[in-house]
Amino acid sequence: MHIYNTLTRRKEPFTPLVPGKVSMYVCGMTVYDYCHLGHARVMVSFDVITRYLRHRGFDVTYVRNITDIDDKILKRAEENGEAISVLTERMIQAMHEDEARLSVLPPSLEPRATGHIDDIITMIETLIEKGFAYAASNGDVYYRVRKFADYGKLNNRQLDDMRSGARVEVDIHKEDPLDFVLWKAAKPGEASWSSPWGDGRPGWHIECSAMSTCCLGDTFDIHGGGPDLTFPHHENEIAQSEAATGKTYVNTWMHAGAVRVNQEKMSKSLGNFFTIRDVLAEHDPEVVRYLLVASHYRSPINYSVDSLHEARKSLTRFYTALEGVQASSSVPSDTSETAGYAERFATAMDDDFNTPEALAVLFDLARDLNRAKSESPEKAQHLAAELKRLANVLGLLQQAPPTFLKGAQQQVALSDAEIEAKIAQRKEAKASKDFAQADAIRDELASMGIILKDSREGTTWVIEAL
Numbered sequence: 001m002h003i004y005n006t007l008t009r010r011k012e013p014f015t016p017l018v019p020g021k022v023s024m025y026v027c028g029m030t031v032y033d034y035c036h037l038g039h040a041r042v043m044v045s046f047d048v049i050t051r052y053l054r055h056r057g058f059d060v061t062y063v064r065n066i067t068d069i070d071d072k073i074l075k076r077a078e079e080n081g082e083a084i085s086v087l088t089e090r091m092i093q094a095m096h097e098d099e100a101r102l103s104v105l106p107p108s109l110e111p112r113a114t115g116h117i118d119d120i121i122t123m124i125e126t127l128i129e130k131g132f133a134y135a136a137s138n139g140d141v142y143y144r145v146r147k148f149a150d151y152g153k154l155n156n157r158q159l160d161d162m163r164s165g166a167r168v169e170v171d172i173h174k175e176d177p178l179d180f181v182l183w184k185a186a187k188p189g190e191a192s193w194s195s196p197w198g199d200g201r202p203g204w205h206i207e208c209s210a211m212s213t214c215c216l217g218d219t220f221d222i223h224g225g226g227p228d229l230t231f232p233h234h235e236n237e238i239a240q241s242e243a244a245t246g247k248t249y250v251n252t253w254m255h256a257g258a259v260r261v262n263q264e265k266m267s268k269s270l271g272n273f274f275t276i277r278d279v280l281a282e283h284d285p286e287v288v289r290y291l292l293v294a295s296h297y298r299s300p301i302n303y304s305v306d307s308l309h310e311a312r313k314s315l316t317r318f319y320t321a322l323e324g325v326q327a328s329s330s331v332p333s334d335t336s337e338t339a340g341y342a343e344r345f346a347t348a349m350d351d352d353f354n355t356p357e358a359l360a361v362l363f364d365l366a367r368d369l370n371r372a373k374s375e376s377p378e379k380a381q382h383l384a385a386e387l388k389r390l391a392n393v394l395g396l397l398q399q400a401p402p403t404f405l406k407g408a409q410q411q412v413a414l415s416d417a418e419i420e421a422k423i424a425q426r427k428e429a430k431a432s433k434d435f436a437q438a439d440a441i442r443d444e445l446a447s448m449g450i451i452l453k454d455s456r457e458g459t460t461w462v463i464e465a466l
Contacts, residue, residue, distance in 0.1 A: 001013070001056070001350040002350065002351060003222075003353075004254070004352045005252045006253040007153065007154055007252075009156075014221075016058070017219065020057070020059060021058065021059045022053050022058045022061070022221050023061050023220035023221045024062050024216075024221060024222040024223070025064075025065070025211075025212040025216055025223050026062070026223070026224040027064075027065065027224070027225035027234075028064040028066050028110070030072060030073065030204075031067065031068055031073070031091035032077075032087065033076065033091065034091065034098075034276065035095050035099075035276045036274060036276065037259045037275075037276065037303055038258065038259050039226075039276065040098070040279075040288070040292060041226070041259050042225065044104060044292040044395070045224075045256040045297040046062070048293060048297070048393075048394055049224075049254075049297070050062045051105070051393050051394070052349050052393055055393045056346075061108045061109070061215075062108045063108060063109045063111065063211075063215045064107040064109075064110055065110070065111050065113070065208060065211045065212075066110060066113070067113050067204065067207060068088040068092070068113055068114050069202070070204060073088060074190060098276040098277065098280070102276070102288065102289050103285070103289055103396075103398055105395075111214070111215055113202065113211065116210050116211050116214060117193045117202065120210040121183075121195050121196070123206060123209060123213075125196065126244045127143065127243055130244070131144070132147050132239075132240075132243040132244075137173060139200060140184055140185050140200075141181070141182045142174055142179040142181055142182060143180050143181075143182055143236070143240060144175065144179055145159070145178040145179050146178065147243070148239040150238070150239075151235065151239050153238070154230060154238055154253060155230055155231045155235055159178065162178055180203065180232065180236055182202070183195060183200050183202060184200050184201055184202070184203060185197070185200045186200045186201060204233065205232070205237055205240060206240055208237050209240040212237075212241075213245070218245040218249075219247050219249065219250070219251070220250060222254055223249075223250040223252070223253050224255065224256070225254075225255060225256070226255065226258075227256060227258045229255070256298065257295070257296075257297065257301060258301075259301050259303055260300055260303065261274070261303045262302070262303075263302055266303075283308055284404075286315060286398060286404070287311045287312045287315060289395060290315050291307055293355050293359070293394050294311065294314070296352075296353075296354060296356055314359075315396070316405065317363070318391065318396075318397055320401070320405065321384075321387065322387065323401040323405065324373065324401075325369070325373060325380050325381060325384040326381060327381060338382055338383065338385075338386040341362075341364070341386055342386070344361045345358050348361060349393070358393075362387060362390060362391060365383060365386060369383040419450055422445055423461065426441040426442060426452075427459070429441065
């Protein structure tokens with residue numbers, strides 16, 4: 001198995017610290033609002049990675065934290081006129097509901113920042129003792145960035161290129177503009193905890209350093225997150241953790257790709273910002289998951305109506321192949337009919353979790369299943385069982401075929417009479433040599449999953465689910 005390591009910028013053979021076991025930490029959500037599509041990308045990506053590692057026989061400890069104390073949380077709670085704990089509990093429950101609908105399995109551990117305040121304080125005290133941190137006169141505690149010789153290694157940045165005021169916050173209490181906060185002194189009325197430096201709360205970066213090492217040890221196998229976290233968050237985690245322990249923090253760094261909406265960066269200012277709940281209110285959760293799985297986890301994803309239509313069509317091909325076949329769970333996975341698919345699937349996933357190639361194997365399997373349905377019922381049962389088994393590694397094909405296919409047909413908004421009327425209009429347009437109008441009608445129907453088939457006898461239509 002090879003995994004692309006963000007730190008070294010190349011694929012590397014994966015050898016866990018403990019044979020047969022994998023320790024993985026992924027930065028989770030700051031729970032001040034509902035999760036958005038970018039969060040869904042990270043959730044699903046590392047769910048697939050975890051599923052496949054377990055499929056390969058590894059004992060995986062998957063830790064995904066919750067940031068439940070943060071400036072954004074304080075601000076939102078004040079705006080809402082509710083207690084911080086009420087806000088965070090409500091958002092955590094919503095997050096769990098969203099991930100369950102996307103078939104994302106719960107992590108092994110889900111530590112909360114507020115549950116590790118003592119560990120955070122202990123790590124800060126260690127950094128101060130070693131000279132990597134200092135307490136300022138205003139009650140804040142800062143990390144001395146220039147003290148850590150390897151700062152910038154994850155992002156291949158040089159300290160002198162990080163100009164004051166451009167990428168870092170200027171603060172008169174800092175020894176150096178590049179230094180970042182480990183502990184924030186509390187303002188009057190703010191949520192706070194007592195510490196050797198006065199009442200306050202932890203900085204964001206130190207939270208993950210403390211939680212990850214408490215759950216997985218000073219060094220662990222994999223650290224993951226979204227594409228926006230490499231700098232400064234993950235860079236600062238490395239600096240804090242390695243300075244405190246004197247050991248390598250993480251062996252393999254992994255980052256999921258960004259989500260774009262109609263080829264543009266997702267942004268509230270552009271009006272193209274979608275929460276998971278927004279999307280699932282209009283689309284089958286498995287269709288959304290397929291869209292997120294169909295691209296390699298490091299590649300950007302374009303979210304659009306067209307891409308969702310393609311995702312639904314792909315799932316329809318799988319469910320149509322499975323329809324009418326009893327896939328027995330007792331069928332072995334290494335029969336002569338199925339062994340080649342499992343090998344090809346493993347080869348794809350062993351290559352940095354290459355889900356597009358893995359799905360290509362499943363499409364071949366579905367094609368052969370369709371042939372076997374009329375030729376050999378027993379072989380069809382074997383192929384159907386293998387299709388479901390391998391798809392489950394990707395968290396797909398979780399529904400009964402009739403359930404999914406019925407839902408797909410319900411996506412068509414026109415009645416049979418209305419479809420026939422459209423076909424008649426298209427026929428008139430072709431007779432008048434208005435081919436642009438005829439094509440427009442065909443495309444309109446196709447956008448709703450209604451596929452026209454022309455022949456000498458006339459035009460017929462079928463529903464090919466979106």
